[in-house]
Amino acid sequence: MKWNDGIQCKVMLTFDFDAESLWISRNEQNLKKPGTLSQGKFGANVGVPALLEMLAKHDIHSTFFIPGWVAENYQDVVEKIMKTKHEIGHHGYLHEWVDPENPEKEREVFVKGLESLEHITGKKPVGFRSPAWETSENMIDILLEYDFLYSSNMMDAINPYRTKRNGKETSLIELPVQWMLDDAPFFLFSINGPSRPIFPANHVMEIWKEEFHAIYKRGGLFNLVCHPQIIGRPSRLDMLDNFISYINSYPDIQFVKGKEMACYYRDMD
Numbered sequence: 001m002k003w004n005d006g007i008q009c010k011v012m013l014t015f016d017f018d019a020e021s022l023w024i025s026r027n028e029q030n031l032k033k034p035g036t037l038s039q040g041k042f043g044a045n046v047g048v049p050a051l052l053e054m055l056a057k058h059d060i061h062s063t064f065f066i067p068g069w070v071a072e073n074y075q076d077v078v079e080k081i082m083k084t085k086h087e088i089g090h091h092g093y094l095h096e097w098v099d100p101e102n103p104e105k106e107r108e109v110f111v112k113g114l115e116s117l118e119h120i121t122g123k124k125p126v127g128f129r130s131p132a133w134e135t136s137e138n139m140i141d142i143l144l145e146y147d148f149l150y151s152s153n154m155m156d157a158i159n160p161y162r163t164k165r166n167g168k169e170t171s172l173i174e175l176p177v178q179w180m181l182d183d184a185p186f187f188l189f190s191i192n193g194p195s196r197p198i199f200p201a202n203h204v205m206e207i208w209k210e211e212f213h214a215i216y217k218r219g220g221l222f223n224l225v226c227h228p229q230i231i232g233r234p235s236r237l238d239m240l241d242n243f244i245s246y247i248n249s250y251p252d253i254q255f256v257k258g259k260e261m262a263c264y265y266r267d268m269d
């Protein structure tokens with residue numbers, strides 16, 4: 001399948017800029033552990049600036065999903081992301097994992113994160129990626145209520161689709177994700193478990209190349225999820241740089257932000 005505009009494969013490079021919130025949401029005790037939290041600080045201090053430089057070199061504009069707490073604590077970094085014309089998406093407040101048993105809390109943190117991002121960026125985000133992709137039955141209703149264009153949380157498809165509510169299609173577009181196209185399963189290490197061995201960057205690039213090639217052959221969307229605190233290490237950054245060059249070696253590809261992908265899909269319906 002080729003897209004109607006002649007593009008064989010649309011490519012989204014997305015970055016979940018979690019900073020320390022990833023560790024705080026796992027365990028509040030981590031607030032007292034500067035060493036643990038420094039893994040998140042790395043994303044803000046080193047990862048994001050290095051990514052912005054690399055993306056500018058390739059003239060690519062991407063989407064950064066940011067928790068409200070991170071935007072509040074790293075306003076200067078958020079400004080840099082906005083200045084370089086990347087999209088900012090909603091990623092919770094303090095990276096809270098959705099608890100389906102507590103819908104009030106889910107709504108509360110959604111609104112808190114949204115207000116914070118609106119206040120700091122001066123713009124309402126139109127895309128939502130739930131922390132750890134955990135969602136609930138209520139999520140689509142909340143996103144529709146707040147007039148979101150898209151979400152990027154589900155693993156039930158490769159290409160975009162309209163979400164359904166009570167059997168009926170809604171205006172909310174889903175841009176699907178998958179663990180194999182995420183840097184965390186290969187590189188995110190924890191001494192407290194559950195953890196995994198750290199993979200060589202080239203091994204991960206092989207997996208991503210294989211999947212890109214196979215999606216390209218069929219035509220569709222390639223949606224990559226990375227984290228500045230993880231992909232920002234020098235060897236991994238070089239790997240991503242090389243991977244972008246690899247994608248660029250294919251004809252009829254197009255790098256798109258989440259908003260562009262969702263708008264395109266919505267309008268071609």
Ligand SMILES: [Zn+2]
Pocket residue numbers: 016017018022091095131132
């Ligand atoms: Zn995240």
